[in-house]
Amino acid sequence: MAAPANRPDPAAVARPRGRPRKTASQRDDGNRRLELVRAAARLFRRKGFDATSTRDIAAAVGMRSGSPFYHFKSKGALLAAVMEEGMRTAMASQTRLLEQVGGPHAPTDQALILRALIRNHFDVLLGPDSDFIPVMLYEWRSITPRQRTAVRRLKDSYEALWVPVLTALHRDGVLGCEPKLARLLIFGALNWSAQWFDPKQGASLDQLTDNAMGLFIHQNIDQGP
Amino acid sequence: MAAPANRPDPAAVARPRGRPRKTASQRDDGNRRLELVRAAARLFRRKGFDATSTRDIAAAVGMRSGSPFYHFKSKGALLAAVMEEGMRTAMASQTRLLEQVGGPHAPTDQALILRALIRNHFDVLLGPDSDFIPVMLYEWRSITPRQRTAVRRLKDSYEALWVPVLTALHRDGVLGCEPKLARLLIFGALNWSAQWFDPKQGASLDQLTDNAMGLFIHQNIDQGP
DNA sequence: CCTACCGATCGGTAGG
């Protein structure tokens, strides 16, 4: 376990010690930080925060045990970075989407907007590189109250964009639940899919979206008068 | 931290050592085991399995650090006991319910049965003594594959009783999602409430049930032809 | 069920 076969033993390489000078072929700093966050996201999701050691994370990016602390002042700071990175990506993708559907040729049908939001959310949650949001959802306990506040703010602003859509649909009679509770129940339903969804079998994200819409939205089959 | 003020220091009591003889006033064995399971459920839920030490659990029932291992062969066995106890209770309560609504004066309306199932589920999940199911839902990773199989069997048989109801509602056109996916999405929505529900404010379990039904079931307002 | 204890692991740090 101490020296996996697929990683060269750093002690045997006799590479120069100390802070590496930034010569041409050397990887740059920002990348290493992001590599750590990504590796941490994968491990935190698979094994949980407490069961993941900082040594695991270091090994995953080819560092020695103490080195992650050169980039992050604590294991908890690494977790917070995973959560914030995940929420920022999700938020960016959702904002981009809403600019499209809110554009000059905006659909008047709020159900179409909800559909796009759900589809985008499944993408963020189940698509490639999708360990960040599950970690945020299931590792609340392991960050400090201050960090919790910051992450919650991001999460709230992400979900807040759904509320006017839900409110309109409720007013139109196709959403049979008050918007505030609808938000909680719907996100519960969607987010839980991270536990059971298997991309290699079963439904596609489009089919998932169709079924979720069918479950939540009471389609009005009647045409006009 | 080593000796909380509200617990007498056992080293100072000079009580008799060794295996206690079962004199009249002594608590009996089975109770101690159940006390451990209950304390473990509460701690596992609040702090997570990994962040809870067996010493925490021992202290919560007034034992010394090594004593839980007299009742359980490992910390993992204690976790499995929590999950199984939770599922057994939930299953019993649900079976009792279905015998009532399936009795001689059974309602023909499947929506009424779903309503009863949801209401009972909220009770199991959010009522008093409700740490067991959340622990089962969020600590899968920490039990062995063998234990996972056992718990999953209990969980599947619990949820399986919902499927015929969902199938009938789907056939009747008031559930707009195929039953298999409906089960996953609905349980996701319901179970997530364990994360946000606050009994001291907001809705009652009845109101919660009403809103969930409104969200999932497309009420047919039309009367017959 | 307590006492006394062990080996392992872990987060984190000093110094370069």
Next chain:
DNA sequence: CCTACCGATCGGTAGG
């Protein structure tokens, strides 16, 4: 970013 290390904690056990 590595080396070498520390103090703390933890699950679990022997023996009574």
